[in-house]
Amino acid sequence: MLAILDYEAGNQTSVRRALEHLDIPCSVTADTAVLDSANGIVFPGVGAAGQAMGALAAGLDASLRRAVQTGKPLLGICLGCQILLEYSEENNARTLGLVPGVCRRFADNMQQEDGSPAPVPHMGWNSLRVRTESLLLAGISPEAEFYFVHSYYVAPDPAFVIATTVYGREFCSCYGRDGLWAVQFHPEKSGRPGLILLRNFYNYCREARHAQ
Amino acid sequence: MLSKRVIPCLDVREGRLTKGIRFSGNEDIGDPVKSARRYYEEGADEIVFYDITASAEARGIFLDVVERVAEQIFIPFSVGGGISDAAQMRDVLLAGAEKVSVNSAAVQNPGIISEGAEAFGSQAIVVGMDVLAVPVSADIPSGYEIVIHGGRKRMGIDALAWAKRCQDLGAGELCVNSIDADGTKDGYELTLTKAVVQAVSIPVIASGGAGEPRHMYEAVSRGGASAALIASIVHYGTYTIRDCKEYMANRGAKVRLTW
Numbered sequence: 001m002l003a004i005l006d007y008e009a010g011n012q013t014s015v016r017r018a019l020e021h022l023d024i025p026c027s028v029t030a031d032t033a034v035l036d037s038a039n040g041i042v043f044p045g046v047g048a049a050g051q052a053m054g055a056l057a058a059g060l061d062a063s064l065r066r067a068v069q070t071g072k073p074l075l076g077i078c079l080g081c082q083i084l085l086e087y088s089e090e091n092n093a094r095t096l097g098l099v100p101g102v103c104r105r106f107a108d109n110m111q112q113e114d115g116s117p118a119p120v121p122h123m124g125w126n127s128l129r130v131r132t133e134s135l136l137l138a139g140i141s142p143e144a145e146f147y148f149v150h151s152y153y154v155a156p157d158p159a160f161v162i163a164t165t166v167y168g169r170e171f172c173s174c175y176g177r178d179g180l181w182a183v184q185f186h187p188e189k190s191g192r193p194g195l196i197l198l199r200n201f202y203n204y205c206r207e208a209r210h211a212q
Numbered sequence: 213m214l215s216k217r218v219i220p221c222l223d224v225r226e227g228r229l230t231k232g233i234r235f236s237g238n239e240d241i242g243d244p245v246k247s248a249r250r251y252y253e254e255g256a257d258e259i260v261f262y263d264i265t266a267s268a269e270a271r272g273i274f275l276d277v278v279e280r281v282a283e284q285i286f287i288p289f290s291v292g293g294g295i296s297d298a299a300q301m302r303d304v305l306l307a308g309a310e311k312v313s314v315n316s317a318a319v320q321n322p323g324i325i326s327e328g329a330e331a332f333g334s335q336a337i338v339v340g341m342d343v344l345a346v347p348v349s350a351d352i353p354s355g356y357e358i359v360i361h362g363g364r365k366r367m368g369i370d371a372l373a374w375a376k377r378c379q380d381l382g383a384g385e386l387c388v389n390s391i392d393a394d395g396t397k398d399g400y401e402l403t404l405t406k407a408v409v410q411a412v413s414i415p416v417i418a419s420g421g422a423g424e425p426r427h428m429y430e431a432v433s434r435g436g437a438s439a440a441l442i443a444s445i446v447h448y449g450t451y452t453i454r455d456c457k458e459y460m461a462n463r464g465a466k467v468r469l470t471w
Contacts, residue, residue, distance in 0.1 A: 013308065017283050046333070113213045116436070119413045123335055123384070124438065125215040125257055125468045143470040145215060147288060149335050166213060189288050189310065191252070191471045 003038035018188035040205030045079025050091025076182035101156030110168025118168035128163040144193035146185035216432040217257035217439035227273035234449040252285040263293035282308020315340035316360035329382025363391040389419035397423025405435035425459035
């Protein structure tokens with residue numbers, strides 16, 4: 001069973017619907033006992049870093065830390081991807097620090113490759129440049145595009161970068177290592193490639209559990 | 213680089229499409245959920261549902277449609293039609309829509325834009341603008357006037373001034389519909405599209421007039437729009453979404469071709 005961390009972050013319902021569509025057992029929960037017993041945790045999020053850290057302070061942050069320490073698979077999505085790092089320029093917030101790196105705001109007045117303006121937020125479909133092979137992206141076409149909505153971008157330790165995306169600048173859109181992953185885009189709103197990614201995460205969780 | 217989006221628009225009345233949609237194989241589908249599913253599978257980047265229901269009772273039926281759509285399609289979709297306050301916005305967002313679209317209600321009460329943006333974020337608020345070409349005057353210096361109620365009522369508001377105001381109030385996106393071009397299949401009103409694109413920095417969706425893929429290409433190239441809204445061009449099986457996108461890609465527009 002996958003636990004979808006419920007901290008009133010906005011998109012947990014979309015994530016649940018996508019997992020249910022894939023027949024993946026899941027539960028939207030803020031119960032630390034359920035989080036501790038799950039095969040893996042999906043850590044979604046839409047909103048602001050400061051507010052999210054406040055909502056996590058009630059003990060959910062400790063569950064996330066425990067998950068990472070014990071090797072329980074974790075997938076951060078969008079805001080979840082941003083606050084796994086150490087610091088966010090959004091609200092000048094100290095964040096979870098489970099992966100080395102920071103989250104920064106896109107500059108104003110950026111341009112796209114064709115010279116057209118690249119306003120913030122970065123909203124719409126964009127592609128990935130895969131830098132490191134990852135189980136998370138297995139079976140996904142290199143041409144696949146994903147749906148993004150964000151004003152801040154992550155800059156993790158380069159050793160963790162799995163894929164980048166270009167919008168005004170090149171930024172990290174997927175990072176992690178086996179069992180601890182994060183994506184800036186919304187796999188639950190990215191059509192079939194996004195569903196494959198969620199399925200890959202679940203398959204990894206099941207195998208990780210069998211290995212224990 | 214961001215892809216230009218192709219967005220089919222579905223009109224729903226009392227839970228059914230106002231006109232059945234003819235997909236390849238000549239299958240006529242009147243169920244908005246099934247049609248949305250087909251467009252999702254055929255490569256739509258987003259889908260717009262427009263509720264033309266009048267009664268409060270049918271409103272509930274529509275919300276049920278939104279919820280069933282959210283269970284079956286995994287791309288963003290937006291919902292418009294008759295939304296006039298934050299509570300109604302909340303209803304459709306909770307039912308699973310990514311964005312809500314306001315049109316006449318925003319012209320009559322612009323505060324609804326900022327209210328929505330503060331409560332749900334700018335990315336969730338689309339303002340639909342119906343625009344009529346008129347003689348240039350002191351009140352309408354651009355020669356484009358905002359109209360409401362499907363074009364029946366002229367509002368004496370300049371479309372470019374209104375577009376900027378919507379952006380200032382927190383709209384995340386504008387859907388600019390030319391009343392003159394709507395239904396003609398002669399192409400979008402590119403002068404209008406381009407003028408709005410240049411007036412604001414938020415994404416602009418071109419609407420009204422698409423009759424062939426070339427028009428969609430023109431909207432995103434010459435018009436500078438971020439997306440092209442389409443209806444009859446795909447609803448009657450004349451073109452598939454892939455046909456439209458391949459045409460656009462062959463001319464050099466970046467579109468999403470893998471799904």
